[in-house]
Structure formats: C-alpha cells, structure tokens
C-alpha cells in the first residue's frame with residue numbers, strides 16, 4: 001500500500017491522548033404526527049484521536065441516528081457535540097457542509113457511489129467541493145485508490161466492480177480530503193464474510209496509520225477487529241469496552257477460503 | 262468547482278437522457294425560432310413599408326379635383342373641373358411650405374409597338390414630376406419644359422411597359438403609338454415596385470401634360486397637382502396653405518365644401534409604418550408564448566430529474582456539497598438545456614426567416630437584435646424555470662435523500 005500523509009498520522013504516537021469527539025447528553029426525537037420517537041436518550045461519549053470504535057446494538061437502537069449526528073448530517077435535539085473542540089450544533093448549514101467535506105469521511109452500507117461515473121471520478125467528487133487545484137485533486141484521488149488497493153480499477157464503473165471493490169472505492173472517496181475521522185455505518189452489511197474481513201483489513205491498516213475510525217455493526221465477528229466497542233440499547237450506551245487482544249484481519253483472511261471476486 | 266467542471270457535469274447529466282433532453286430543448290428551439298422568424302418577418306414588413314414611403318417621393322402632397330362628399334352625395338375624383346394650371350403656379354408662388362409642384366392628368370390608352378400592344382395608364386405632367394417622386398431613369402431622360410410648352414408627342418415609359426412592348430429591343434428613340442398617335446420614347450424609368458395600395462407603379466407612361474390634355478383627353482383642367490413640401494414637418498402646414506389658397510381662388514364661401522382635396526402621403530406612409538410596427542410586436546408576443554411554454558417544459562423535466570436523482574443529491578451533500586453547490590448544479594443544467602435549445606432555435610429561426618421573406622418577396626432582414634434578444638431570453642428562461650427545481654434539490658434533507666430508493 002502506498003503511503004499518504006493523513007492528518008491523523010502525526011497523532012499516532014500520542015494515540016488516545018487527545019480528544020477528537022466529545023458528545024454530551026445528546027437526545028434525538030423524531031416527531032411523527034402525534035407520536036414522538038425518542039431515538040437517542042442521553043448519549044455521552046468521548047472518542048480520542050486514533051481510536052477504532054465499533055458501535056454495536058440491535059436494529060432500532062439508535063446507531064444510525066447517532067452516526068448521522070457524528071457525521072454532521074443531522075443535529076441533536078438537545079445536548080452538545082464537540083468535534084475537535086468546536087461545538088458543531090451551533091454551526092450553520094454551510095459550515096456543516098464544509099465539515100462533512102473536510103473533517104469527516106462517511107462510508108455507507110449501500111456504498112452510495114454515483115453510477116455511470118468511474119471509480120476515479122467518484123473518489124474525486126469530494127475534492128470538487130473543497131476548492132483545491134485540479135492536479136492536486138487528481139493526485140489525491142489516485143493516491144486514495146492506491147491506498148485501498150484499487151490502483152488497477154480506476155476507470156471502472158461501479159457496475160463493473162464487486163461489492164467489496166465498490167466499498168473500497170467508497171472508503172477511498174471518504175479519505176480523499178484527508179479527514180480527521182472515518183465514519184462507517186454498517187460498511188460490511190451488504191458483503192459476504194470474507195469480503196467483510198477484507199474491508200476490516202483495510203480499516204485496520206488505515207487505523208494503524210493513525211486514522212480515527214468509528215464503525216457501526218451488529219455483528220460481533222466484525223466488531224472484534226476494533227479496539228473499543230460500545231453497545232447501544234434503546235438510544236443509550238450500555239457498555240463501553242476496550243479490546244485488548246484484537247486479531248489482525250490480515251491473519252484471519254489467511255485461514256478463510258478465498259472466493260472469486 | 263470551476264465553471265468548466267460544472268459545465269462538464271451538466272453536459273454529462275443531459276447526455277445521460279439524450280432523447281429526453283432533445284425533446285425538452287425542442288420547446289425552446291421552436292420558441293426561439295418562432296420569435297426570430299416573426300420579428301424578422303415583421304421587420305421585413307416594416308422595411309417594405311419604409312421603401313414604399315421612400316418610393317412615394319419626398320414629402321409629397323396630392324391635390325385632387327373633386328370632393329369626397331357634397332350634400333351627402335359622393336362626387337368622387339375628377340367630378341369637378343375647377344383645378345387648373347394657374348392653381349399650380351399659385352401654389353408654388355404663394356405657399357411658403359411648398360418646394361415644387363407638378364400638374365397632372367390621366368388617360369388610359371392602348372400602346373402599340375410593332376406587333377405588340379399593351380393597355381396602360383398615361384400620366385400627363387411636367388418634368389419636375391420625376392423629381393418629386395424621386396424617380397430616376399435607367400435610360401434617356403425626362404422630356405423638357407419646351408416639350409410641354411409645345412405639346413410634343415414624347416413619352417417616358419415604365420419598366421413594365423418596356424418589358425412587355427420591347428423585350429430585348431432598346432426602346433430609346435423608338436416610336437410607339439398611343440391611342441393611334443405616334444410618340445417618341447425619350448426615357449425609361451427605373452423599377453419602382455408596387456405602391457402601398459398594391460398597384461404596379463411601373464405599368465405607366467408619362468407624357469407632357471399639354472399633350473395628354475389636348476390630344477388625348479380634349480380637356481383644359483387638371484385632375485391633380487402633385488406637391489412637394491420643403492420638409493416632412495412642413496407637410497401639415499403645406500396642406501393648410503394649399504387648402505386656404507385654393508378655397509380663395511375657387512371662391513368657396515365659408516361653410517361650403519371644397520371642390521378639391523389635399524392628401525398628405527406622409528401621413529398615409531406613417532400609418533403603414535405604424536401598422537407594420539404593431540404587426541411586429543404582435544407576432545413577437547405570440548411567438549414569446551411558445552418560448553414560455555418551452556420554459557415550462559424545462560421546469561417539468563428538471564423537476565423529474567431532481568426526483569430521479571434524489572440519491573445523487575444526498576450523496577453529494579453527504580460528502581460536502583453545500584445547498585448552493587447543489588442549486589448551482591441544477592440551475593446550470595437548466596441553463597445549458599435552454600442555451601443549446603436557444604442556439605439551435607436561432608439557426609432554425611434564421612432559416613425560416615429567409616424562407617418566409619423570400620416567399621413574400623420582402624427584403625430579408627434577420628435582425629441581430631432579435632438574435633441577441635433570443636439568446637438572452639432563452640438564458641433567462643433557463644434561469645427562471647430552472648430556479649424552482651434547483652431550489653427544491655438544494656432544500657432536500659441529506660439523510661432522507663440518501664435513504665431514497
């Protein structure tokens with residue numbers, strides 16, 4: 001894998017010493033006519049630079065709602081969210097868009113690539129909104145694709161790529177503006193088990209280089225590759241554990257039967 | 262994102278649905294083409310009117326014998342015999358607003374040259390007639406004042422007469438027979454075209470007024486006097502001066518009707534000009550309606566497009582596109598759509614203008630103003646009708662948009 005400079009890299013040495021995210025007593029309600037759905041009921045958590053957190057929990061426990069708030073796609077109904085010390089809920093839409101563009105990389109369960117657009121162009125997309133030079137943005141997109149091991153698929157369209165490859169493109173797209181944090185909401189939800197581990201391998205390697213990763217999954221098989229797991233239930237965090245002996249995804253892969261991509 | 266990138270994205274989005282984009286553009290193409298064609302046709306009509314005005318001569322007033330009505334009974338042109346040569350001399354002498362005047366009478370006659378014959382109108386007048394009508398010669402010249410004084414048999418012929426009687430033969434110096442009298446052809450007039458009333462001005466023979474009066478009509482009075490005012494502005498004053506002078510000379514008491522009439526051709530020309538101007542505006546506004554319909558087509562397709570691409574919008578927002586970025590993207594798409602349509606419409610409109618004006622035999626005038634207006638108008642249509650769909654796209658909630666199937 002080619003090396004690219006990640007802003008988180010310098011922080012690798014001081015792993016978990018500086019706070020990247022601080023969430024304090026966040027609530028989220030959805031008004032549905034007369035009824036009010038209470039999706040988050042007072043979530044408080046701190047995530048440090050360079051951490052790899054897996055958020056677990058049953059369906060409907062509020063994981064995605066929480067991720068959307070972390071990703072600045074949504075705002076909490078009450079409570080505070082500090083990203084790199086900035087209180088995010090006070091920012092306007094334009095500022096939130098800038099944060100999504102530069103500080104956050106989002107990976108979705110359904111990949112969400114633009115069809116009829118090549119892998120390279122998909123990866124370039126966030127740089128178009130970052131107002132950087134054309135050469136720089138092409139260079140970054142190429143680097144990011146190399147980083148996820150897709151240097152030879154740059155001109156392929158999403159329909160010409162396997163699910164695992166599409167998700168790698170999505171990860172490359174999330175990384176292209178060198179964000180402080182990568183958020184992934186069930187990134188392996190649509191993938192078979194071997195491909196899921198491959199994606200976890202990519203995430204582990206990125207994390208090893210210092211990138212902060214927060215991942216949602218309801219599979220403990222996937223969560224075990226993280227360094228910390230938090231358990232959501234009914235809109236609250238019930239458990240928050242460190243994993244001391246996480247396995248290396250690359251090792252696990254060796255013992256798995258290989259499937260044709 | 263720079264403009265080139267934005268345009269590339271827009272072109273690509275439009276290329277994705279080629280047929281749909283083409284059909285949407287068709288509305289604008291037809292609208293723009295209609296505006297350009299209609300304005301060109303209207304301006305052709307205006308130019309035609311202008312040329313006819315110029316063809317009438319400079320600031321011409323027409324004094325006719327007879328009256329429009331007397332005691333409720335229409336007498337018609339030439340029903341009185343009161344207009345005489347001395348009236349003309351008095352007009353030139355005594356009316357300060359008058360530059361020059363030519364007397365006149367008419368006869369219809371059969372013209373024979375060799376084996377060919379032709380029926381036409383013979384105008385009897387004096388040489389300044391050609392000056393007043395601003396009617397140059399293609400060959401030869403006007404007869405002289407001494408031809409008038411001695412009532413010589415000389416004639417000037419119009420282009421239609423020349424064509425029908427002489428064909429390839431040079432008419433100058435030839436002798437033609439007008440109502441069996443021999444006349445020598447001394448000049449051939451330039452082509453003048455049709456009058457605003459629609460008759461062929463070139464189907465004419467002009468001869469000395471005295472010759473026509475004495476040898477053809479056997480009369481002493483004039484049927485008309487053609488007068489040229491010193492300026493266009495002076496033509497109204499000229500009309501009044503002539504009227505009061507002639508009433509005086511003809512001893513018409515107050516309250517009695519005139520035994521002549523004065524018609525200001527400039528007024529008539531102005532009316533024709535105004536009518537064609539109105540015609541242009543009317544045609545252009547009808548055509549603009551189709552441009553608006555085209556705009557509604559764009560709005561409709563852009564709304565469909567926003568709905569279809571909800572997920573794309575969600576993705577773009579999730580990776581950092583602002584509301585402004587999204588709005589701009591869809592707005593540019595609508596503008597590109599209407600501008601391409603506008604460009605094609607300009608081409609089509611120019612083609613149609615040439616065809617229509619050619620068919621009508623009018624001067625071809627593809628108005629650059631209309632083309633520029635069409636270009637600006639089609640961009641404006643794109644902005645106006647693209648704005649709402651673009652706004653709708655920008656206002657989407659990213660989470661909802663991402664969830665959209």
Ligand SMILES: Nc1ncnc2c1ncn2[C@@H]1O[C@H](COP(=O)(O)OP(=O)(O)O)[C@@H](O)[C@H]1O
Nearest residue numbers: 030032037039058059060061062063064065066
């Ligand atoms: N846009 C919404 N409108 C109404 N209710 C919602 C909306 N999004 C989520 N919810 C509700 O909030 C709760 C948490 O949802 P979610 O965060 O998607 O859970 P998870 O991702 O853990 O499955 C659920 O009860 C869900 O029905």
Ligand SMILES: [Mg+2]
Nearest residue numbers: 063064065185
């Ligand atoms: Mg979810």
